[in-house]
Amino acid sequence: MDQEAVASKLDIEKIVGDILASIEREREREIIARRYGLYDRKETLEQIGELLNITRERVRQLEKAVMARLKIMAEKDLPMVKQFEETVLSHISSMGHVARISDLAAKLTKDNSKIDQSRVSFLSELAPSLSVIDDNDHFYHAVGAKIEHDEKKIKEAVSSIVEAIKKLNKPVNADTIKEAIGAADSARVSALASVSKQLASLGGQWGLVKWPLVNPKNIRDKIYVILRDNGKPMHFGEIAGSIRDSSFKRKDVTTQAIHNELIKDKRFVLIGRGIYALSEWGYSKGTVADIITEVLQKAGEPLHRDEIVKRVLKHRQVKETTILLNLQGKKQFKRVAKATYNLA
Secondary structure (H helix, E strand, C coil): CCHHHHHHHCCHHHHHHHHHHCCCCHHHHHHHHHHCCCCCCCCCHHHHHHHHCCCHHHHHHHHHHHHHHHHHHHHHCCHHHHHHHHHHHHHHCCCCCEEEHHHHHHHHCCCCCHHHHHHHHHHHHHCCCEEEECCCCCECCEEEECCCCCHHHHHHHHHHHHHHHHHHCCCECHHHHHHHHCCCCHHHHHHHHCCECCEEEECCEEEECCCCCCCCCCHHHHHHHHHHHHCCCEEHHHHHHHHHCCCCCCCCCCHHHHHHHHHHCCCEEEEECCEEEEHHHCCCCCCHHHHHHHHHHHHCCCEEHHHHHHHHCCCCCCCHHHHHHHHHHCCCEEEEECCEEEEC
16 A cells, blocks of 8 residues: 555544544643644744743643543544554554654655654554654654553663674674574564664664764765675776665765765775775785785795786786786896796
């Protein structure tokens, strides 16, 4: 079922309107609508208090009292809450029984706007079978099926996933995390991980949000991810194209910008005409003559030109004739036998 079909079946705006209409006092309706951002941005206790000419504390008391009444009414007198709850449970059952409010609103509304998300959050607060995780420094605003995860269990499970990833010390998939924490379901692991602001994922791999491999924030990090995933050297034009075709959040890059960043970062090595590799693959910077010198120094003895060519090509993607011309034309190399060279 597409988003429009879901939205037409479950009219979130109408449900919210009906619930607000069940609140007898206009001032209390105003407080709930403004505190939860049901028709505009969310407002603070102070802002609402100034508008209604009451204290911040009085706004808080009224909000708490109204929400308590609505939760009691939701059990018997607000059937639309039950309808919403059943729809949400149906959706999150296939999402690991927990989901961010933003992901859930994307399934329940046409636009998934901030107001849509605020309405989904408000209705979730009223639904007795749902647990709501408030947005804070560690967690995204999320909803879980209470029978599977109450708020405490969600936070504990997420914390165990974060700790497991820290111990593994590298990006891993949900199956690996599942084994590490003894979980039963990889889908649920991914769902719980998505609730944490400490974690990020890319290409099915989960890691700490500060790791460039799962959360590349600048062009250089994105270049690194592309090269690492490719597993072999690439031309800078090819790297630019791969970034534009990727799932990165910001991927509108120019070929020139990619070339400029490749030159500046020690993680990348020019190994051919416009071709770059990762230095961690064993490639080192320098001219072809520098690489020949390094090969002969490591060998500690004269080498046949074919062997020199073979070893240099492991570090540079150049023509064999270029290597031979360097051997024959540079003063730092001397022929010591037929087709055999050493350092001068």
